[in-house]
Amino acid sequence: MPVDMTKDMALLKLDGCELPAAADMHVHLRDGPMTELVVPTIRKGGVNTVFVMPNLVPPITTPQHALEYKKRLQSLEPNVTFLMSLYLHPNITPETVIEAKKAGITGIKSYPAGVTTNSSAGVVSYEAFYPVFEEMERQNMVLNLHGEAPPSVNSDVTVLNAEETFLPTLVELHKRFPKLRIILEHCTTEAAIETVKSCGPSVAATLTAHHLCLTVDDWAGDPHCFCKPVAKLPSDRRALLRTAVSGNPKFFLGTDSAPHPAISKRGDKVAAGVFTQPHAVGFVLDALQMGVEKEVLTEEDVTQEKLKNFLSEFGRAFYQLPDERNESIVLRKPTESVQDLLSNADSTIEVVPFRRGKMTWGVEWK
Amino acid sequence: MPVDMTKDMALLKLDGCELPAAADMHVHLRDGPMTELVVPTIRKGGVNTVFVMPNLVPPITTPQHALEYKKRLQSLEPNVTFLMSLYLHPNITPETVIEAKKAGITGIKSYPAGVTTNSSAGVVSYEAFYPVFEEMERQNMVLNLHGEAPPSVNSDVTVLNAEETFLPTLVELHKRFPKLRIILEHCTTEAAIETVKSCGPSVAATLTAHHLCLTVDDWAGDPHCFCKPVAKLPSDRRALLRTAVSGNPKFFLGTDSAPHPAISKRGDKVAAGVFTQPHAVGFVLDALQMGVEKEVLTEEDVTQEKLKNFLSEFGRAFYQLPDERNESIVLRKPTESVQDLLSNADSTIEVVPFRRGKMTWGVEWK
Numbered sequence A, B: 001m002p003v004d005m006t007k008d009m010a011l012l013k014l015d016g017c018e019l020p021a022a023a024d025m026h027v028h029l030r031d032g033p034m035t036e037l038v039v040p041t042i043r044k045g046g047v048n049t050v051f052v053m054p055n056l057v058p059p060i061t062t063p064q065h066a067l068e069y070k071k072r073l074q075s076l077e078p079n080v081t082f083l084m085s086l087y088l089h090p091n092i093t094p095e096t097v098i099e100a101k102k103a104g105i106t107g108i109k110s111y112p113a114g115v116t117t118n119s120s121a122g123v124v125s126y127e128a129f130y131p132v133f134e135e136m137e138r139q140n141m142v143l144n145l146h147g148e149a150p151p152s153v154n155s156d157v158t159v160l161n162a163e164e165t166f167l168p169t170l171v172e173l174h175k176r177f178p179k180l181r182i183i184l185e186h187c188t189t190e191a192a193i194e195t196v197k198s199c200g201p202s203v204a205a206t207l208t209a210h211h212l213c214l215t216v217d218d219w220a221g222d223p224h225c226f227c228k229p230v231a232k233l234p235s236d237r238r239a240l241l242r243t244a245v246s247g248n249p250k251f252f253l254g255t256d257s258a259p260h261p262a263i264s265k266r267g268d269k270v271a272a273g274v275f276t277q278p279h280a281v282g283f284v285l286d287a288l289q290m291g292v293e294k295e296v297l298t299e300e301d302v303t304q305e306k307l308k309n310f311l312s313e314f315g316r317a318f319y320q321l322p323d324e325r326n327e328s329i330v331l332r333k334p335t336e337s338v339q340d341l342l343s344n345a346d347s348t349i350e351v352v353p354f355r356r357g358k359m360t361w362g363v364e365w366k
Helices: A032-041 A063-076 A094-102 A127-139 A162-176 A190-198 A209-213 A234-244 A277-293 A304-318 B032-041 B063-076 B094-102 B127-139 B162-176 B190-198 B209-213 B234-244 B277-293 B304-318
Strands: A018-020 A022-027 A047-052 A081-083 A085-087 A107-110 A142-145 A181-184 A203-207 A251-253 A328-337 A359-365 B018-020 B022-027 B047-052 B081-083 B085-087 B107-110 B142-145 B181-184 B203-207 B251-253 B328-337 B359-365
Touching (some): A018 A304, A022 A277, A022 A304, A032 A063, A032 A277, A063 A085, A063 A094, A094 A127, A107 A127, A142 A162, A162 A181, A190 A203, A203 A304, A209 A277, A251 A304, A277 A304, B018 B304, B022 B277, B022 B304, B032 B063, B047 B277, B063 B085, B063 B094, B127 B162, B162 B181, B162 B190, B181 B190, B190 B234, B203 B234, B209 B234, B209 B277, B234 B277, B277 B328
Parallel strands (some): A107 A142, A203 A251, B203 B251
Antiparallel strands (some): A328 A359, B018 B328, B328 B359
16 A cells, blocks of 8 residues: 655645646747757646747847747647747847847847856856847846856856856846846845845846755755756755745746756766756745745745745736736646656657656646 | 977976875775776875775774775785775774774774765764774874764755864864874865864874865866865865965875766766876876966975975874885876776776876876
């Protein structure tokens, strides 16, 4: 007779809880066969709206490229709303911004040069882009920041303090462009949360599911927990958990789900990225459950209302989106475990999901 | 015509420099075929005296086991002096200490439970071992500490602050047993260096070659640079580099060379350990060279005298060893690169060396 592992678990009260479908405001859907593998998992995770990152090879720097990409994504999954972005790059001018807005592009993503996957074409200095930001502000587009200072020779910037080192840049951009909507993506530190709080309502942040789960000890020695920005200290994780259920509309889900071929995670040089797409909502619930079990949160902190805010409403509100699909999901207590490996039919692409083999909260579509 | 890469390099003045053979006061030589692969590389690294770690499976907790192991090592390489250790374990009593001393065992190594490779049988509380330490003090044996506080549930101890968290334990042990020779092994932080300096002359520390080279950014995403304790911040690395050439006799080489099968470094769970044995002296020179190039050190800091101290004399002095072999090595500027892989004849054991494929300082026996 199987043991009922869920009997005494925290958050059992949420089994059967109905929520609006989630919006995942930071996803990597890649290109080619990887896209075909990953896109069909979006709805499995309880998500029907995604904001898609532009760091393909070559990066998406024209509205035309973004629209072609969107078309491919839509043909793979017509029941998801794909919000598109451009990659901040010298190619992008104020005219590109106007054109992008007309084409329905939602945001422009900035990668500091050299900090993560396909960021070698990224930003060295923000000043050169001030005219672009000015036009974005006018056009009411969103600036999505990968908020890490790049490492530089003889500086003391490391993966541990790169985000905190970047925060003055965020504050400076916000001061110069106070109406420009800016998102500090995948924020990982208490310092970042406090800085985002201290800014006006045009500045928000996404939190990932995996950063709600992890600290530095988890990725030290585990390639599948290694991503950029890296997970930080237990105190940072506690701050993230509390923020996710704080009811502050500046903070919402963006998983930064970042699939890499399994071989790139198990080699001599580990690709940065954690693949969470198939369990976007489930992993958030797992993290909150761990938060309650570790007494960072109480059961009372995690309500249907707070989940609705964080998973669905705050993101859509910041992006000024109607919930056009108006779908609901139902949470299911953990009864199944995460697959060890996702692969396509001919096994030419294999991806290791986050928390492989572990029990996870489930999602059903209503 | 090949480019002379060494033309403008730092420390070229040390090409041809003669030194006494190095003593490596912290090595993992493992068991079985791995031992057969690794032991013959000791002299290649410029080393003729090693202090051998006891974390085999099962751990070495009896003098008899240590002597059998020593015999195997000697039969593989008669031209190296093997100093042996026991694994601090409930099996070890004051009587064991007396017996060990008689058998010529040099030290007892303490692993806090759960911090690194084969440490599951390690120490939970030091108090239980006070009678053992008292006898060790009487017998003039060395206590070798893996100086990391183990992670514990709901604490904020991580791989980043585990060493610093351990330092009060070192100070407390030193206070209780002021004549007991204690070595804080493979120290990685400025805080540890300062604490060791603040203790009396019975407390010393080993520094590894790889911690002189690495920071957290190097092991984030590179399994071959991942070890315990993990490499820390640039400021810590600078402190280690300066300490290695400071002329302070409390600090000397112990590489913590820790071979793992290549497959254990490239899998889903990365084994902690960096394999440096075949280039023990060369990698120290590489690190010092990088230190000069990064302007942490000047060329004048790195003298024949300072190298002799750090690589050979201070370790032997602390261990109260005569240099019985009285051999010399000659440094050679980098002209060859590190092997990509070491393997035995039938390729059943493969190990990836530190800095594989990179140019390294060479060593010749005089």
